[in-house]
Amino acid sequence: MGPPTEPIDLTYLIEWLGPAHPNNYLPGRDWPAVDRIVNHHSYGSWDSVIATFKSPRSQVSAHLLIGRSGRIGQIVDFGDTAFAGEGNGSVPPRDPNFNERGIHIEWEWWPGLDPAFTGEQYAAGAWLHDYLLRNYPAIGVLVSGVTVLPHNWNVPTACPGALDLNRIVKEARYMDRTVIVSQAPNSQVLAQGEVRFLLCTWRWPDGRTREIGVKVVGRGQPGTDYVPVYPPVDPDSDPTIDLGAEPAHFLVTTAG
Numbered sequence: 216m217g218p219p220t221e222p223i224d225l226t227y228l229i230e231w232l233g234p235a236h237p238n239n240y241l242p243g244r245d246w247p248a249v250d251r252i253v254n255h256h257s258y259g260s261w262d263s264v265i266a267t268f269k270s271p272r273s274q275v276s277a278h279l280l281i282g283r284s285g286r287i288g289q290i291v292d293f294g295d296t297a298f299a300g301e302g303n304g305s306v307p308p309r310d311p312n313f314n315e316r317g318i319h320i321e322w323e324w325w326p327g328l329d330p331a332f333t334g335e336q337y338a339a340g341a342w343l344h345d346y347l348l349r350n351y352p353a354i355g356v357l358v359s360g361v362t363v364l365p366h367n368w369n370v371p372t373a374c375p376g377a378l379d380l381n382r383i384v385k386e387a388r389y390m391d392r393t394v395i396v397s398q399a400p401n402s403q404v405l406a407q408g409e410v411r412f413l414l415c416t417w418r419w420p421d422g423r424t425r426e427i428g429v430k431v432v433g434r435g436q437p438g439t440d441y442v443p444v445y446p447p448v449d450p451d452s453d454p455t456i457d458l459g460a461e462p463a464h465f466l467v468t469t470a471g
Contacts, residue, residue: 229279229343233290235268239276241296246315248353249293252344253300253317254383255366256324256332256375264321265290274298277321279343283328285335287343293318300369313369318347322378331377341386348387357384 234240257264261282268276268290276297280288291297299319301308310316320343322332344363348354354362359380366374 228287230286230288232265232280232288233268233292235276235290235297236271236273238271239268239274239298240291241298243294244296244315246312249316249318249347249351250353250355251317251362251364252347252354252357253313253319253364253366253369254322254340254375254378254380255299255319256322256378259325261286261288261323264323277319279318279320280323281320281336281339281343282323283333283336285333285339287339300366306371309369317364318351322375324376324378332379337379337382337386340383344383344387357387359384 255277257280259267261280264280265288267273276291277299278289278291278293278297280290282288296314297319298314299321300313300317301311320340322336322340324331344357348357357363360368363380363384365378365380366372
């Protein structure tokens with residue numbers, strides 16, 4: 216899989232920022248299939264991480280980087296082996312094939328941050344885990360500690376610090392939530408297969424909001440259009456959706 220050239224969905228784009236320096240990864244993978252996702256934290260800013268991965272002296276890399284704003288960058292091709300998770304050789308790794316088996320994600324972090332990781336990072340990370348699961352079936356299911364791993368699962372290290380893998384997995388599982396789009400009075404019924412892109416807002420009972428892009432696919436029947444929603448809803452609450460771009464055309468309610 217080469218550098219992405221189009222947005223993956225309405226919310227996130229994986230930006231190709233590579234390649235890493237040839238000293239910092241191996242072409243190809245000496246393993247049959249990617250079967251895990253490994254999470255790390257950086258020790259510096261977005262720019263410093265990219266500079267490290269491109270330095271001929273660092274001998275370290277990861278496939279992906281998630282910035283504190285939710286920005287996602289890719290530095291190593293998914294088909295290649297990043298030098299990410301096997302330590303410095305002082306302690307034998309738990310799995311000597313750790314690099315070959317996984318796609319490795321670096322989360323932008325440095326000491327003293329509060330919060331350590333932002334909500335925007337977690338939303339992007341949940342989307343990214345769901346995306347990788349869909350594209351690498353050998354992962355099977357997202358399970359913290361089994362297919363979604365921290366760096367310190369393999370070798371003694373503080374990495375990835377306070378990163379909450381359970382939260383990532385929990386939010387990623389809600390990426391399949393749908394909403395039902397019902398026709399408002401005097402509105403247009405979308406034809407079979409017709410696509411409409413809308414800007415919507417999740418609204419929680421406590422007043423929190425989150426703007427999202429929604430793709431509406433017409434079925435030709437009033438009240439039967441189903442919409443994938445990204446990023447995930449809060450699984451511990453019951454939000455409603457208000458349309459922002461075309462409020463006269465559709466009424467939207469949650470489903471499932």
